[in-house]
Amino acid sequence: MTLISRNILLVSGSGRNVGKTNFLCEVIAQNANRNVVAIKITPHFHEPTAGLVSVAVSENYRIFQETDATSGKDSSLFLRSGAAKVFYIQTTDIHLEEAFSITLKQVNPDQPFVTESAALRRYISPGLYVFIQKEKEEVKSSALEMKKLADVIVCSDGQQYSLNPKSILYNQTWKINGIA
Numbered sequence: 001m002t003l004i005s006r007n008i009l010l011v012s013g014s015g016r017n018v019g020k021t022n023f024l025c026e027v028i029a030q031n032a033n034r035n036v037v038a039i040k041i042t043p044h045f046h047e048p049t050a051g052l053v054s055v056a057v058s059e060n061y062r063i064f065q066e067t068d069a070t071s072g073k074d075s076s077l078f079l080r081s082g083a084a085k086v087f088y089i090q091t092t093d094i095h096l097e098e099a100f101s102i103t104l105k106q107v108n109p110d111q112p113f114v115t116e117s118a119a120l121r122r123y124i125s126p127g128l129y130v131f132i133q134k135e136k137e138e139v140k141s142s143a144l145e146m147k148k149l150a151d152v153i154v155c156s157d158g159q160q161y162s163l164n165p166k167s168i169l170y171n172q173t174w175k176i177n178g179i180a
Contacts, residue, residue, distance in 0.1 A: 006127040006173035007110065012118035012146050013132040014139040019156040020132050021074045024114050025081040026165035032082030034170045037107050040075045041089045041096065041117035049073060052088060055106060061091035061099035065106070074116070084111070097123045112170040118146045128174035130163075132156050152176065 009027065013020045021040075028036050048054070051068020052075070066075035066086035075088040085107060091099040096119050107113075121129060131150035133139060135157055139147055147153065155162040167177040 005113075005124060007112045007170070008124060008126040009112070009114045009168065009170075009174040010121060010124065010126040010129045011114070011116050011132065012121065012129075012143070013156075014134055014137065014143050014147070018132045018134045018137075019159060019161065020116050021077060022159065023130070023132060023154070023156070023161060023165045024116055025077050027114055027168045028078055028081040028083050030166045030168070031112065031170045034112050035084040036082070036170070037111050037113045038075070038078035038083040038086045039089065039100075039103060039113060039115040039117075040078065040086070041091070041100070041115065041120060043090075043092055043119070045090045051076065055087070056099075056102050058095075060095035061089060061102075063090075063099055063103055064088045078114075083114075093119045093122075096120060100124075112174070118143060121146055121149055126174070128152070128168070128176070130154055130168075132161070 011020050011024055049071050052064035055063040055065055066079050069080040075086045078086045087103050089099050129151045131147045132154045135155045169177050
């Protein structure tokens, strides 16, 4: 089942360290007055850091709410950037849809969301999907499928972007300022 949601901004990338988190932090800061909810999704299971409050835990997923803006983790950076709430999901792709649905029940469904995840695009049709690719770097094969689905492809050196993240604004849906 594909969830269609105009209030979700989805960001993924060609690999690690392409600037996805930094990009989203700038988008969150630009839209902080909109009570943005940020969701970080990873297929890797790590021990939770202080500040991660358990929301739901099973053998297939772990869902936490981030409460510590000082840890330096991606979820903490989202909170520091002005997100109203931040959730951190650890799950395999097989259980991603279930974990994401549980997380959505924790917030007002009309709030704007920013989400960092490649696999989530298989289950949702977001208001805007941004794919970030490192300049002059080949896209890993597993990311090629996601790149084809993107609404916009952004080139990055990890810090600067071909599309200014501050041009992405929320007003009943995610839009790039200046593009109809």
